[in-house]
Amino acid sequence: MKLLAIETSCDETAAAIIGYDGATVSVLSSIVSSQADLHAKWGGVIPNLAAREHVQNIIPVVESALREAAITPTDIDVIAVTEGPGLIPALLIGVSAAKTLALTWAKPLIGVNHLEGHIYANFLNSPNDKLRMTNSESISENRNLQTQSKFEIQHSKFPLLALIVSGGHTQLVLMHDHFQYQLLGETDDDAAGEAFDKVAKMLNLPYPGGPEIGKRADEFRIVNSDSSSNDELRVTNDRLKNSHIQSKFKNRNSTFIFPRPMLDSNNYHFSFSGLKTAVLYFLKKHEGEIKNEKFVDMVCHEFQEAVVDTLVGKTERALQEFQPKTVIIAGGVSANVRLRERMKTMVAQYPDYQFLMPPFQYSLDNAAMIGAAGILRYARMSEAERATLKVNALSLEPSAHLPLQ
Ligand code: KG4
Numbered sequence: 085m086k087l088l089a090i091e092t093s094c095d096e097t098a099a100a101i102i103g104y105d106g107a108t109v110s111v112l113s114s115i116v117s118s119q120a121d122l123h124a125k126w127g128g129v130i131p132n133l134a135a136r137e138h139v140q141n142i143i144p145v146v147e148s149a150l151r152e153a154a155i156t157p158t159d160i161d162v163i164a165v166t167e168g169p170g171l172i173p174a175l176l177i178g179v180s181a182a183k184t185l186a187l188t189w190a191k192p193l194i195g196v197n198h199l200e201g202h203i204y205a206n207f208l209n210s211p212n213d214k215l216r217m218t219n220s221e222s223i224s225e226n227r228n229l230q231t232q233s234k235f236e237i238q239h240s241k242f243p244l245l246a247l248i249v250s251g252g253h254t255q256l257v258l259m260h261d262h263f264q265y266q267l268l269g270e271t272d273d274d275a276a277g278e279a280f281d282k283v284a285k286m287l288n289l290p291y292p293g294g295p296e297i298g299k300r301a302d303e304f305r306i307v308n309s310d311s312s313s314n315d316e317l318r319v320t321n322d323r324l325k326n327s328h329i330q331s332k333f334k335n336r337n338s339t340f341i342f343p344r345p346m347l348d349s350n351n352y353h354f355s356f357s358g359l360k361t362a363v364l365y366f367l368k369k370h371e372g373e374i375k376n377e378k379f380v381d382m383v384c385h386e387f388q389e390a391v392v393d394t395l396v397g398k399t400e401r402a403l404q405e406f407q408p409k410t411v412i413i414a415g416g417v418s419a420n421v422r423l424r425e426r427m428k429t430m431v432a433q434y435p436d437y438q439f440l441m442p443p444f445q446y447s448l449d450n451a452a453m454i455g456a457a458g459i460l461r462y463a464r465m466s467e468a469e470r471a472t473l474k475v476n477a478l479s480l481e482p483s484a485h486l487p488l489q
């Protein structure tokens with residue numbers, strides 16, 4: 085069975101060909117054309133600009149995916165497309181393209197939730213090839229960056245606890261089986277990725293802010309690491325306690341410069357807007373330092389520690405309460421090196437629990453993850469259920485706030 089997947093929920097135009105033989109899911113090709121450079125000028129994604137770029141890119145990206153997988157449209161059994169959540173102008177392009185292809189090629193069409201795609205990225209083993217390509221380079225020039233590797237879907241055990249952290253979402257979700265979701269809690273305001281992006285803006289760092297803050301925080305930790313101890317957080321705080329920086333910037337009530345929002349609350353809600361405001365006030369108080377690279381690195385590190393402490397702490401609380409067999413992280417922020425290592429260390433304290441994280445290539449938006457979820461959903465459907473998918477070629481509509489269900 086072969087599936088064409090399309091993803092355009094934000095600022096990446098992506099298509100992938102996925103194969104399934106009843107046991108193994110293979111990514112036969114995965115093409116991503118990123119618009120990040122374009123939106124960087126504006127400091128964030130402009131929905132109509134994203135849509136215009138998707139219009140230009142969608143056909144070449146789909147053609148490229150077919151060519152890389154060395155298949156023709158007749159080989160395709162089903163098409164999957166991201167239905168939501170996401171930016172409506174952006175989603176509309178992918179959904180319209182998928183509907184047109186489904187109608188023209190007479191294929192069933194399945195709508196996939198973007199967050200479900202991020203979860204299913206965890207079950208893909210890492211390919212060796214590079215996946216992503218930038219929009220500034222043409223698609224034909226980048227063919228060598230495309231993926232044509234086969235790799236299996238990893239075996240997962242349920243119940244499964246998923247921490248979803250992206251530009252638009254921060255959620256803790258419990259899965260009792262494939263495609264069964266129980267929302268434990270989510271953010272009351274900003275998403276984790278959004279907080280990274282907004283804090284980066286305050287520090288005059290380029291968009292998207294998450295990778296840039298991550299890089300600077302890593303740099304800070306390398307420069308200030310103490311190899312005699314494994315507890316990096318304690319080392320950092322001890323170091324800061326004695327340092328010029330800490331004596332200058334120390335918060336009177338805490339050893340931390342920034343708060344860990346809702347970490348102690350007895351629920352699974354998150355809130356990042358207060359942390360963002362704390363960074364803003366801190367920067368206002370120390371305006372003169374903002375051009376000091378070392379100061380910026382330290383703020384990135386401290387901010388990242390506050391976010392990671394909160395995410396790991398809340399996940400551990402859910403792990404203790406619900407005792408899942410598998411813990412995973414999903415969404416763009418799952419590319420964060422510090423979050424990956426801290427989650428791994430936390431879950432390793434509980435020997436019976438399996439921890440999965442997506443390969444770096446599949447942490448950020450891509451169509452392979454949409455295809456992996458789509459093909460497994462399709463494979464589980466009865467003939468009658470599959471027959472109902474035909475109507476999607478005419479009726480599927482994007483949904484900005486599509487819930488995970
Ligand atoms: O999943 P994603 O690619 O798009 C959405 O579905 O929103 O996530 C994008 C978000 C952005 O906010 C970006 O800053 C963040 O993921 N991000 C990171 C890192 N890489 C991407 N945040 C922290 N550290 C990173 N390394």
Ligand code: ZN
Nearest residue numbers: 250415416449
């Ligand atoms: Zn995403």
